[in-house]
Amino acid sequence: xxxxxxxxxxxxxxxxxxxxxxCSPRSGDLSVxxxxxxxxxxxxxxxxxxxxxxxxxxxxxxxxxxQQFPDLHxxxxxxxxxxxxxxxxxxxxxxxxxxxxxxxxxxxxxxSGTQLSVL
Amino acid sequence: AQKITQTQxxxxxxxxxxxxxxxxxxxxxxxxxxxxxxxxxxxEMIFLIxxxxxxxxxxxxxxxSLNFQKARKSANLVISASQLGDSAxxxxxxxxxxxxxxxxxxxGSGTRLQVQP
Numbered sequence: 001x002x003x004x005x006x007x008x009x010x011x012x013x014x015x016x017x018x019x020x021x022x023c024s025p026r027s028g029d030l031s032v033x034x035x036x037x038x039x040x041x042x043x044x045x046x047x048x049x050x051x052x053x054x055x056x057x058x059x060x061x062x063x064x065x066x067q068q069f070p071d072l073h074x075x076x077x078x079x080x081x082x083x084x085x086x087x088x089x090x091x092x093x094x095x096x097x098x099x100x101x102x103x104x105x106x107x108x109x110x111x112s113g114t115q116l117s118v119l
Numbered sequence: 120a121q122k123i124t125q126t127q128x129x130x131x132x133x134x135x136x137x138x139x140x141x142x143x144x145x146x147x148x149x150x151x152x153x154x155x156x157x158x159x160x161x162x163e164m165i166f167l168i169x170x171x172x173x174x175x176x177x178x179x180x181x182x183x184s185l186n187f188q189k190a191r192k193s194a195n196l197v198i199s200a201s202q203l204g205d206s207a208x209x210x211x212x213x214x215x216x217x218x219x220x221x222x223x224x225x226x227g228s229g230t231r232l233q234v235q236p
Binding site for chain 2: 042045048088090092107108109111112113115
């Protein structure tokens with residue numbers, strides 16, 4: 001168990017709908033990352049939050065948004081869903097609090113993912 | 120821009136033998152980290168091993184070792200004494216920025232390893 005909790009595990013919805021994916025990072029981790037894994041695109045970095053603030057953006061669509069709350073949990077909102085949004089969405093967390101190069105805070109710990117199916 | 124290349128879509132290995140999964144990377148950054156993750160059929164991503172660009176020794180974690188050749192920009196994963204439970208997808212990944220909090224990983228396309236009895 002990585003200590004990162006993602007809910008729900010599975011989500012089935014229709015095109016045009018909006019869904020929210022939730023992530024609770026490991027205790028003490030300040031950074032949360034969202035990744036999308038699909039068969040054709042592989043693992044794509046979407047967005048990173050660090051201690052409540054957006055820190056880095058990857059290939060995130062404008063229809064997607066995320067936030068990190070004061071308790072450090074994060075939500076990824078996907079709207080106007082299309083068939084191509086069907087994928088496994090991962091949340092990961094890391095300490096990333098002090099910089100430097102210790103092995104411990106370099107690791108990203110992943111949740112078990114949310115499998116989104118858009119029909 | 121950084122890039123990770125895994126040229127082996129699939130690999131087979133006999134149980135108890137060693138196997139090497141290839142990974143090459145491209146970055147102009149001098150400070151970076153290289154990771155390997157395992158994704159079994161259940162879907163979760165499991166951290167295996169980490170190598171920092173300034174680490175002089177190759178990283179080892181149990182049966183996993185990382186063959187780091189900086190000049191060739193390669194970071195191959197070696198699994199010794201393969202077990203049936205090692206059958207999974209393996210991803211190589213890289214982080215290039217050392218800014219505090221900016222630690223997104225770039226992943227390769229993965230190698231599917233199948234361990235045969």
